[in-house]
Amino acid sequence: MLETETLQITGDPMLPQRYAVRHVTKETPDTFSLSLEPEDEVNGMAFKPGQFSMLWVFGVGELPISISGDPANHGRLVYTVRSVGNATHAFVSRKVGDTVGVRGPFGTGWPMESARGRDIVVVAGGIGLAPLRPVIYEVLNHRQDYGRLVLLYGARSPRDVLYRKELAAWARQAETQVLTTVDYGGLSWHGRVGVVTTLFKYARLQPARSVAMACGPEIMMRFVTRELETQGLKREDIYVSMERNMKCAVGFCGHCQYGPHFICKDGPVFRYDRIQPLLEKYEL
Amino acid sequence: MQAHGFEVYRLVEKTPKVIDVGALGSLVKALIVRGYEVIGPTVRDNAIVFDHIESSEELPAGWTDEQAPGHYRLKRRKDKAIFGYAVGPQSWKKYLHPADVKLWSAERQGGTFRILNNESQPKRPYAFLGVRGCDLAAIAVQDRVLIKDKYRDPIYGSRRDSTFIVAVQCTQAAATCFCASMGTGPQAKQGFDLSLTELLDDNRHVFLVHAGSERGAALLSELEAAPATKEHLQQAETAVEAAAQQQVRNLDNTGITELLYQNFEHPRWDNVAARCLTCANCTMVCPTCFCTTVEDVSDVSGEHAERWRRWDSCFTLNFSYIHGGSVRASAKSRYRQWMTHKLAAWLDQFGTSGCVGCGRCITWCPVGIDITEEVRAIREGGINGNP
Amino acid sequence: METLERIIAEHPFFRGLESSYTGLLTGCAANARFAGGTYIFKEGGEANEFYLIRSGKVALELSAPQRKPIVVETLAEGDILGWSWLFPPYLWKFNAHATVETRAIVLDGKCLRGKCEQNHDLGYEVLKRFSQITAQRLNATRLQLLDIYGAR
Numbered sequence: 001m002l003e004t005e006t007l008q009i010t011g012d013p014m015l016p017q018r019y020a021v022r023h024v025t026k027e028t029p030d031t032f033s034l035s036l037e038p039e040d041e042v043n044g045m046a047f048k049p050g051q052f053s054m055l056w057v058f059g060v061g062e063l064p065i066s067i068s069g070d071p072a073n074h075g076r077l078v079y080t081v082r083s084v085g086n087a088t089h090a091f092v093s094r095k096v097g098d099t100v101g102v103r104g105p106f107g108t109g110w111p112m113e114s115a116r117g118r119d120i121v122v123v124a125g126g127i128g129l130a131p132l133r134p135v136i137y138e139v140l141n142h143r144q145d146y147g148r149l150v151l152l153y154g155a156r157s158p159r160d161v162l163y164r165k166e167l168a169a170w171a172r173q174a175e176t177q178v179l180t181t182v183d184y185g186g187l188s189w190h191g192r193v194g195v196v197t198t199l200f201k202y203a204r205l206q207p208a209r210s211v212a213m214a215c216g217p218e219i220m221m222r223f224v225t226r227e228l229e230t231q232g233l234k235r236e237d238i239y240v241s242m243e244r245n246m247k248c249a250v251g252f253c254g255h256c257q258y259g260p261h262f263i264c265k266d267g268p269v270f271r272y273d274r275i276q277p278l279l280e281k282y283e284l
Numbered sequence: 285m286q287a288h289g290f291e292v293y294r295l296v297e298k299t300p301k302v303i304d305v306g307a308l309g310s311l312v313k314a315l316i317v318r319g320y321e322v323i324g325p326t327v328r329d330n331a332i333v334f335d336h337i338e339s340s341e342e343l344p345a346g347w348t349d350e351q352a353p354g355h356y357r358l359k360r361r362k363d364k365a366i367f368g369y370a371v372g373p374q375s376w377k378k379y380l381h382p383a384d385v386k387l388w389s390a391e392r393q394g395g396t397f398r399i400l401n402n403e404s405q406p407k408r409p410y411a412f413l414g415v416r417g418c419d420l421a422a423i424a425v426q427d428r429v430l431i432k433d434k435y436r437d438p439i440y441g442s443r444r445d446s447t448f449i450v451a452v453q454c455t456q457a458a459a460t461c462f463c464a465s466m467g468t469g470p471q472a473k474q475g476f477d478l479s480l481t482e483l484l485d486d487n488r489h490v491f492l493v494h495a496g497s498e499r500g501a502a503l504l505s506e507l508e509a510a511p512a513t514k515e516h517l518q519q520a521e522t523a524v525e526a527a528a529q530q531q532v533r534n535l536d537n538t539g540i541t542e543l544l545y546q547n548f549e550h551p552r553w554d555n556v557a558a559r560c561l562t563c564a565n566c567t568m569v570c571p572t573c574f575c576t577t578v579e580d581v582s583d584v585s586g587e588h589a590e591r592w593r594r595w596d597s598c599f600t601l602n603f604s605y606i607h608g609g610s611v612r613a614s615a616k617s618r619y620r621q622w623m624t625h626k627l628a629a630w631l632d633q634f635g636t637s638g639c640v641g642c643g644r645c646i647t648w649c650p651v652g653i654d655i656t657e658e659v660r661a662i663r664e665g666g667i668n669g670n671p
Numbered sequence: 672m673e674t675l676e677r678i679i680a681e682h683p684f685f686r687g688l689e690s691s692y693t694g695l696l697t698g699c700a701a702n703a704r705f706a707g708g709t710y711i712f713k714e715g716g717e718a719n720e721f722y723l724i725r726s727g728k729v730a731l732e733l734s735a736p737q738r739k740p741i742v743v744e745t746l747a748e749g750d751i752l753g754w755s756w757l758f759p760p761y762l763w764k765f766n767a768h769a770t771v772e773t774r775a776i777v778l779d780g781k782c783l784r785g786k787c788e789q790n791h792d793l794g795y796e797v798l799k800r801f802s803q804i805t806a807q808r809l810n811a812t813r814l815q816l817l818d819i820y821g822a823r
Contacts, residue, residue, distance in 0.1 A: 013435055015388060015401055039396065058390060058397050059582030059589040084607050099396035126820035156820035183815045185730070185742030190770055192745045193730065195814040201749055217819040223810075245606050247578050250435040253596065254575030255603060257625065259545075260632035265434050281548055283617035 016056045016101025021094045032092040033080045048109030049134030050269045056101030060090040064246040066131035080130035106249045108269045115211040119147040125216025149176045154196025158189040197227045207232030215241040235273035301493045301509035309340040320411035332372040351458035353652030370458035375571030389590040409446035417469025418642040422571030428634045451476035455523035457530040460643030465534035468640040470527040481520040492520045535656045541628040552661045557616035564597035566645035699779040705769040718755035719781040727773025732766040756780030
């Protein structure tokens with residue numbers, strides 16, 4: 001049985017399709033969400049939660065960015081991008097009406113199929129919440145198909161918390177628990193302070209029934225997966241999303257190799273038991 | 285031990301023939317007449333390289349190569365053998381998987397743009413003359429990666445589909461060759477349109493020719509050829525066997541994946557890292573290395589952009605760079621990545637070894653690192669390497 | 672209405688403790704309630720008790736000149752608050768600020784210290800549990816220090 005599902009892409013995977021920017025949301029001082037719609041005839045772009053696109057800004061370069069929108073919304077693609085360098089800065093500076101190039105979707109997605117009927121534990125760190133947001137949408141769109149939903153989210157500081165309104169809305173859903181924490185408290189933050197693993201003691205988990213999906217900086221995923229195991233989850237029920245340098249996204253350039261895996265083809269979502277030994281290897 | 289298991293092509297059963305040196309010249313002309321650009325070995329810059337040739341006169345008759353770790357010299361032969369050498373610094377990926385190729389271009393139109401699907405195309409299909417067993421195996425390895433996996437690379441695919449291959453059976457080996465232990469040679473068994481075995485002694489200079497495809501057989505039928513005798517076949521077999529016997533290096537592939545995966549922290553990696561310059565020569569000369577990078581460029585006006593694909597190497601720091609730094613910062617991690625990928629991970633990814641035993645990486649390494657020696661050292665637990 | 676003894680016996684922190692010890696602890700325990708916005712203890716104050724938080728939220732803060740206090744960690748239901756009572760000079764190192772109404776069980780640390788000195792088996796059981804808490808908090812704090820979400 002395939003634990004991580006893929007989807008065939010439409011069109012030539014090497015050529016960008018033209019998408020227009022329809023909406024720009026400033027999530028935090030350095031992070032923006034851009035909502036895109038196709039400019040040309042194309043059957044929208046259906047994607048599975050966890051997949052990513054290659055986004056091209058004219059003359060600047062291409063970025064591998066996870067799709068962070070609602071998979072049920074076939075007309076739009078949403079990306080949450082943090083501005084850390086030239087290419088990301090160019091992308092988040094696009095205005096409504098500008099065109100960007102989009103290739104994809106690429107990669108394996110989160111195991112939504114095999115997680116049916118089970119509790120979903122989502123653990124996100126920083127911008128890692130963006131590739132996981134489609135999971136939450138999917139679960140809330142098909143509530144009967146899944147058990148409880150638990151979201152544990154750690155951000156750097158209060159002003160780095162993403163999707164605040166949505167977090168509050170999700171917390172109000174039935175059978176849903178949303179716990180947020182920050183590493184640095186700040187002056188007016190009345191929420192939790194502490195690293196994301198401190199949230200586990202407040203989470204109402206049923207480990208035997210749970211499938212966990214974690215995304216964030218690699219160090220964070222290492223200690224989160226350890227904590228998930230301490231909580232009683234089996235390695236085969238834990239999934240992580242990995243990241244490496246990516247140039248082509250179609251398995252030809254060789255850059256994204258992680259041990260024997262190509263993160264663009266065999267990932268970015270991996271079942272934890274499959275890559276656990278790799279996570280411990282320095283400079284792999 | 286066999287490291288490769290290729291698909292068995294249905295060999296075209298045609299009677300082997302024998303042609304002379306003149307007919308070899310006609311073979312080249314016939315290919316040109318058919319519209320191919322003939323690429324063959326030729327002497328340039330003190331090496332035997334692959335380049336465009338117009339006639340068989342340009343082949344390196346009377347030359348041989350002397351190879352050793354970090355050493356390559358051309359020497360004059362006493363005879364006029366046309367294929368009396370092993371392989372040079374280049375491989376056929378120079379043509380099938382070009383080092384520099386435009387993928388597409390784009391024109392800006394205000395806030396939007398137009399993409400033009402205008403990748404570079406060669407003017408004429410290629411005919412490769414002089415493909416050795418190891419290089420044939422390497423082409424098959426790259427086929428598996430670039431056109432037989434999840435996605436198909438159209439640049440490699442279109443060039444590959446149209447290329448005519450004339451293989452040459454090796455009758456001598458260089459000191460750095462180890463194709464016999466990799467199961468990729470010296471005998472080239474399949475994947476060619478024609479194969480030549482040079483038979484040269486005091487009395488005669490001929491080539492035993494086998495057809496490996498319909499179009500190969502068709503071309504052969506146009507040449508002045510005599511039927512091959514049992515004696516020709518015997519002489520060819522002996523000569524190719526001699527090339528195998530001549531090889532002094534070998535790579536033991538037994539349990540190679542477990543060996544390399546489990547020895548991630550073996551002290552030998554520190555030993556080789558002290559010698560490796562991360563110059564990337566090995567990846568440039570290796571016939572199976574396929575890694576590339578993409579470069580987005582625009583002109584001064586900012587109205588016109590292009591995307592280019594260039595060869596890249598896992599030995600560069602940039603190769604593994606993600607926000608904040610390179611994952612493989614040390615030379616040790618990069619050498620280990622290259623060798624482990626080539627010999628072990630490739631098996632998990634594509635079902636065969638990535639190495640074909642051509643020995644180029646040994647010859648062209650400026651400090652003479654020998655991949656067969658590195659495997660031996662890890663297998664035997666030793667940490668002392670080449671000084 | 673649950674008895675104090677039962678709450679203590681069933682609390683994960685005290686799991687596995689002999690019933691005689693649980694009884695001992697109960698003898699040192701009492702219910703406590705803190706209104707939102709008040710301080711449970713302040714940095715520099717005498718540390719003679721520790722708390723088993725039953726509901727609410729407590730922010731561990733450090734005061735700094737010319738700025739509002741800095742929150743280094745928050746604790747909530749189920750957490751243990753305070754270990755400075757264990758070691759000399761028995762002074763609190765942080766402020767414990769109940770940010771909302773907080774209910775807790777307060778245990779008399781001074782009394783417990785005495786009992787642990789007399790009964791080393793009890794002392795071992797108590798210290799075993801507290802050292803685990805300190806180890807967990809130390810690891811978590813180290814990770815916080817890494818600033819893993821920060822731009823590099």
